Amino acid sequence: MYNRRDLLGDFVSPKQMRTPSPPSSSQYQVLEEIGRGSFGAVRKVLHVPTKKLMVRKEIKYGHMSSKERQQLISECTILSHLKHENIVEFCNWDFEEQHEILYLYMEFCSSGDLSHMIKHYKQEKKYIPEKIIWGILAQILSALYKCHYGDELSPLTTIYDRMKPPVKRKNIVIHRDLKPGNIFLSADDSGTSADEIHNVDYSQVVVKLGDFGLAKSLGNSIQFATTYVGTPYYMSPEVLMDQPYSPLSDIWSLGCVVFEMCSLHPPFQAKNYLELQNRIKSGKFDRIPEYYSNGLNAIVHSMIDTNLKTRPSTFELLQDIQIRTARKSLQLERFERNLLDYEKELANIEKILEKQATDYERETAHLREQFVQAVEERAREVLSGKKIGKVPDTIYGYYDKRVPKPAYHWRTRYR
Numbered sequence: 465m466y467n468r469r470d471l472l473g474d475f476v477s478p479k480q481m482r483t484p485s486p487p488s489s490s491q492y493q494v495l496e497e498i499g500r501g502s503f504g505a506v507r508k509v510l511h512v513p514t515k516k517l518m519v520r521k522e523i524k525y526g527h528m529s530s531k532e533r534q535q536l537i538s539e540c541t542i543l544s545h546l547k548h549e550n551i552v553e554f555c556n557w558d559f560e561e562q563h564e565i566l567y568l569y570m571e572f573c574s575s576g577d578l579s580h581m582i583k584h585y586k587q588e589k590k591y592i593p594e595k596i597i598w599g600i601l602a603q604i605l606s607a608l609y610k611c612h613y614g615d616e617l618s619p620l621t622t623i624y625d626r627m628k629p630p631v632k633r634k635n636i637v638i639h640r641d642l643k644p645g646n647i648f649l650s651a652d653d654s655g656t657s658a659d660e661i662h663n664v665d666y667s668q669v670v671v672k673l674g675d676f677g678l679a680k681s682l683g684n685s686i687q688f689a690t691t692y693v694g695t696p697y698y699m700s701p702e703v704l705m706d707q708p709y710s711p712l713s714d715i716w717s718l719g720c721v722v723f724e725m726c727s728l729h730p731p732f733q734a735k736n737y738l739e740l741q742n743r744i745k746s747g748k749f750d751r752i753p754e755y756y757s758n759g760l761n762a763i764v765h766s767m768i769d770t771n772l773k774t775r776p777s778t779f780e781l782l783q784d785i786q787i788r789t790a791r792k793s794l795q796l797e798r799f800e801r802n803l804l805d806y807e808k809e810l811a812n813i814e815k816i817l818e819k820q821a822t823d824y825e826r827e828t829a830h831l832r833e834q835f836v837q838a839v840e841e842r843a844r845e846v847l848s849g850k851k852i853g854k855v856p857d858t859i860y861g862y863y864d865k866r867v868p869k870p871a872y873h874w875r876t877r878y879r
């Protein structure tokens with residue numbers, strides 16, 4: 465039923481054939497629909513062998529040309545290799561030949577996305593705390609570093625660390641569709657349901673960049689052209705002017721996203737598409753609310769720059785002292801969380817060991833009592849001139865029983 469060759473026709477390259485084999489759909493239990501995107505339904509699924517919650521996105525490929533199908537598959541291959549803690553993990557893909565649907569299986573993000581977060585603060589009539597914004601920006605930049613340079617960002621020892629300029633690589637990934645709805649939020653507790661996303665503690669969430677690159681392969685398809693009805697609030701002026709996407713186009717979009725987190729609306733708004741296009745091309749927009757620092761305002765303005773020569777790259781933005789501070793602060797918070805987890809684990813181990821020690825003492829006391837009774841009984845037998853049974857010489861020999869001594873005894877813990 466599921467056959468990658470059927471989808472690709474004659475266009476399968478040996479390189480693509482080396483990608484992981486499609487999962488057996490019987491491994492997934494399909495759960496409720498959580499939303500609908502431009503390309504089809506998104507459902508929660510349970511990966512039965514691991515009991516892990518995931519999402520399944522569907523893409524109807526029937527109308528696509530072989531070239532478009534091949535491009536879609538090669539993009540999936542790239543995404544399946546793009547592993548980063550701030551990127552939604554792309555687990556695998558699968559086909560349903562009969563209905564010509566491609567299923568993409570990916571990590572489930574339990575705390576909604578940035579659009580939900582912005583909506584939440586708007587409803588509460590509150591600004592998003594600046595610290596949260598810097599934290600989110602630092603996490604997105606770490607993810608973009610992986611995409612734009614194909615490398616992992618090394619952790620900071622101090623905020624003044626010298627960062628090595630990244631090596632230029634061929635296989636860079638450009639997101640192409642950065643917007644609040646594609647920036648997912650995940651809590652450590654992935655059991656949260658979609659209905660509970662209003663209870664999210666936004667100061668604790670992990671940011672995950674999702675919905676990567678598919679815009680490239682789907683960009684030319686009829687389905688994309690007819691179903692992509694979203695307003696291009698986050699599109700850079702060069703892309704609006706039909707110039708090719710570059711990593712700097714992602715930076716423009718990121719600037720618009722950060723602006724929206726501060727102002728609770730996008731930087732460029734208009735009554736119609738043409739007006740919006742003109743506003744974006746002019747690159748003129750307001751300061752973020754006074755509530756926020758000049759530093760945050762400056763970084764937003766540096767990203768939403770119509771001049772590609774002066775717009776900073778991901779690497780340049782990561783040099784910013786406030787981004788470094790935000791990264792270091794995230795590292796320390798994570799370290800503290802790990803320590804707390806470790807402490808909890810130790811407390812559990814201590815409880816188990818204490819129970820083992822109590823059981824051990826109870827058991828040895830019981831055996832000692834039985835031993836004493838047996839010795840007394842034999843003594844009485846001897847004294848009364850009865851035939852003597854075997855006299856126990858060791859407690860273990862007599863009962864032929866060994867009580868395992870716990871490796872760690874609570875009484876010795878402070879020695």
Ligand SMILES: Nc1ncnc2c1ncn2[C@@H]1O[C@H](COP(=O)(O)OP(=O)(O)OP(=O)(O)O)[C@@H](O)[C@H]1O
Pocket residue numbers: 498499500501502503506519521552570571572573574576577645646648674675694
């Ligand atoms: N990995 C995920 N974890 C949790 N929810 C997700 C995940 N991916 C998508 N969703 C949710 O599914 C819904 C549809 O998502 P999808 O990204 O397909 O569409 P969209 O972003 O609304 O539109 P578009 O297709 O134009 O990007 C959204 O509510 C989104 O929050």
